[in-house]
Each structure stands twice: as structure tokens, then as C-alpha cells.
Amino acid sequence: MKIFLDTADIEEIKIAARWGVLDGVTTNPSLYAKVGGSYDAILAQICKITSGPVSAEVIAEDVEGMLTEGRHFAKIAPNIVVKVPMSETGLEAISRFADEGIKTNCTLVFSTNQGFLAAKAGASLVSPFVGRLDDINQDGMIVIRELAEMFAIHEIQSEVLAASIRNPLHVTQAALAGAHVATIPFKILQQMVHHPLTDKGIVQFRKDWDEARKNAAK
Ligand code: G3P
Numbered sequence: 001m002k003i004f005l006d007t008a009d010i011e012e013i014k015i016a017a018r019w020g021v022l023d024g025v026t027t028n029p030s031l032y033a034k035v036g037g038s039y040d041a042i043l044a045q046i047c048k049i050t051s052g053p054v055s056a057e058v059i060a061e062d063v064e065g066m067l068t069e070g071r072h073f074a075k076i077a078p079n080i081v082v083k084v085p086m087s088e089t090g091l092e093a094i095s096r097f098a099d100e101g102i103k104t105n106c107t108l109v110f111s112t113n114q115g116f117l118a119a120k121a122g123a124s125l126v127s128p129f130v131g132r133l134d135d136i137n138q139d140g141m142i143v144i145r146e147l148a149e150m151f152a153i154h155e156i157q158s159e160v161l162a163a164s165i166r167n168p169l170h171v172t173q174a175a176l177a178g179a180h181v182a183t184i185p186f187k188i189l190q191q192m193v194h195h196p197l198t199d200k201g202i203v204q205f206r207k208d209w210d211e212a213r214k215n216a217a218k
Contacts, residue, residue: 001174001175001179001180001181001182002023002024002052002180002181002182003016003021003022003023003181003182003184003189004022004023004024004025004026004052004053004055004161004181004182004183004184005022005024005025005026005183005184005185005186005189006025006026006031006163006165006183006184006185007025007027007031007185007186008027008031008032008034008035008042008046009031009034009035009186010035010042010045010046010049012186013025013046013049013050014049015186016186016189017049017050021189022049022050022052023050023052023181024050024052024053024054024055024079024181024183025046025050025052025053025054025055026054026055026083026105026127026161026163026183027039027042027043027046027054027055027056027057027083028055028057028083028107029057029059039056040072040073040076043056043073043076043077043080044076044077047076047077047079047080048077050079051079052079053079053080053081053103053105053124053125054077054079054080054081055080055081055082055083055105055107055125056073056076056080056081056082056083057082057083057084057085057107058070058073058082058083058084058085058093061087061089062089063089063092063093063096066084066089066090066093067093067096067097069082070082070084070093070097070102070104071100071102074102080103081103081104081105081124081125082097082102082103082104082105083104083105083106083107083127084097084104084105084106084107084123085106085107085108086106086107086108086109086110086114086117086118090106091117091118091121092121094106094118094121094122094123095121095122097122098121098122098123099122103124103125104122104123104124104125105123105124105125105126105127105161106118106121106123106125106126106127107127107129107163108127108129109126109127109128109129109143110128110129110132110133110143111143112142112143112146112147112150115128115143115147115150115160116147116150118158119151119156119157119158123158124157124158124159125158125159125161125181126147126158126159126160126161127161127162127163127183128140128143128144128147128160128161128162128163129163129164130143130144130162130163130164130165130166130170130174131164131165131166131170132164133164134166140164141170141173141174141177144160144162144173144174144177144178144179145177145178147160148160148177148178148179148180149178152178159180159181160178160179160180160181161179161180161181161182161183162174162177162179162181162182162183163183165182165183165184165185165188166188167188167191168188168191168192170182170188171184171188171192
């Protein structure tokens with residue numbers, strides 16, 4: 001399973017890239033609002049850090065508006081993927097982008113049928129929101145599992161991208177459910193690195209080493 005960072009924060013992206021675990025990035029208007037500045041400039045910077053897919057989300061709700069915004073994003077770098085919300089106009093835009101050879105990520109997917117339609121329309125990435133389904137007392141991971149299975153059975157080329165990941169367990173569950181990608185907030189990526197026994201073990205090894213060196217010098 002590929003790991004994307006779900007952020008517009010350049011420093012976080014640089015760190016994940018240095019760790020060697022970064023396969024791509026997803027942004028959205030809410031994540032952009034946290035950092036501010038020029039969205040285009042941020043996208044260009046991210047595309048320099050990773051050669052993996054970088055999702056840039058359209059704001060327009062009509063097809064022509066989505067196409068204008070998406071074509072603009074696609075010119076920023078070859079690895080830009082245009083993020084389009086699931087809707088009737090969104091499906092049409094996804095289909096038109098596919099005809100033009102522009103890759104898309106269909107976002108705000110909450111049901112298996114929505115994901116199926118997004119794939120049919122030609123989205124290269126289909127993003128079910130796991131955490132937001134969990135928030136309303138539905139098991140978000142079911143949509144991931146069903147779409148992964150459906151795409152495998154029918155040899156559908158679209159990839160299932162587990163989004164709205166809220167904790168490290170979601171990442172493990174998404175991988176085991178067959179997600180091709182999980183997009184993860186930086187804080188959760190950090191949580192995945194750490195384990196109390198690992199951190200305790202590092203401190204203990206250093207302590208024992210220092211003690212042994214002190215004794216050897218006597
Ligand atoms: O990229 C969109 C998605 O990951 C949002 O997550 O936590 O706002 O539901 P969240």
C-alpha cells in the first residue's frame with residue numbers, strides 16, 4: 001500500500017520524503033486554509049519534493065468551472081492529479097478529464113456505489129472517507145474493503161485511496177482491506193513510527209552503553 005501525506009504543509013512533506021516513506025500527497029481546501037498563501041505555489045513546491053501523485057482540489061461546482069480549474073492545476077506539474085468531489089457534475093468532469101488524459105482523484109466518496117461510478121467515469125484514484133463514516137457510526141472500512149474487492153474482481157484500473165484516516169489502526173486496517181493507497185495526516189505518520197517499548201529500549205541501550213564505556217575507562 002502506498003503512503004500519501006494528507007497535508008499542504010511543506011515542512012511535513014519534506015520530513016516524510018526524507019524518511020523514504022512518501023509516495024504522494026493529497027491536499028484539499030481545508031488543508032490549504034491551514035497554511036494559506038498561494039495554492040498554485042504550494043502545489044508547485046510539493047511537486048518538486050515528490051514525483052508521486054499530488055492531488056489539487058477544484059472548488060467549482062459546474063462542469064466547465066471544474067474543467068477550467070483542473071486544466072490550470074494540470075499545467076503546474078506532470079504529477080498533479082485533479083481532485084473532484086463526487087457529484088453528477090463531478091462525474092462528468094472526471095469523464096472529460098479522462099478524455100483529455102488528465103488524472104483525477106474522486107473525493108468525498110461515502111458508499112461503494114459512489115466509488116464504482118467514479119471508477120466507471122475514469123477516476124484514477126477513488127477516495128472513500130473512512131473517519132467521517134466512523135463519525136456517524138458507520139464502519140468506513142467496509143467501503144474500502146468492498147471497493148478493493150470489486151476493482152480486483154472486475155479488473156478495474158482505478159485505485160482505492162483510503163482518506164479521512166484518523167488513527168494508526170486505520171492505516172493497518174486499510175492495508176489489510178486491500179486499499180492501494182492511504183493518505184495520512186503527518187501526526188498519524190509520526191504515531192506510526194513510535195512505540196513506547198521502542199522509545200524505552202533506545203533510552204535503555206544508551207544508558208547501558210554509557211555505563212559500559214565508563215567502566216571500561218576505569
Ligand atoms: O483529504 C481529505 C480527508 O482525508 C479529510 O479527512 O479528517 O477531515 O475527515 P478528515
